[in-house]
Amino acid sequence: MAAAYLPLGSTRYHLDANCPALDTARLHNGGIVAEITPTTGYTPCLLCVDTAPTEWTVTTETIAELWELIGPAKYHTSINPDTGRVAIDGLTLLEHGNADRQFARFGDTIRFDRNGCYRVRPAAPST
Numbered sequence: 001m002a003a004a005y006l007p008l009g010s011t012r013y014h015l016d017a018n019c020p021a022l023d024t025a026r027l028h029n030g031g032i033v034a035e036i037t038p039t040t041g042y043t044p045c046l047l048c049v050d051t052a053p054t055e056w057t058v059t060t061e062t063i064a065e066l067w068e069l070i071g072p073a074k075y076h077t078s079i080n081p082d083t084g085r086v087a088i089d090g091l092t093l094l095e096h097g098n099a100d101r102q103f104a105r106f107g108d109t110i111r112f113d114r115n116g117c118y119r120v121r122p123a124a125p126s127t
């Protein structure tokens, strides 16, 4: 198979050497990206490998790719009460099409609807 690209410390690989999510990974990991084959044990990038799905769960692993993938998205931050520091806690989806501004926390699912808008489905509350 073709080479896959794995940023240092990541479990997510890219098939496109020019994947925008790979740029982000390069910036955050000091430019170190390994070439790997095979990709067993790793998860494909949402952006350059996985094109069919229209639903994604926001996690610490996927958030950078989702930010690249979803046009009207930006990082959402809040103060972590334990550390007193500002930390990323999800994505804000800005108003677009007929969709209002929405907040997708870690664990929530973002869905791309047929009408061209992204919708956030909150994670089921833990019981």
Ligand SMILES: [Zn+2]
Binding pocket: 013, 014, 015, 016, 019, 020, 021, 022, 045, 046, 047, 048, 049
């Ligand atoms: Zn990628």
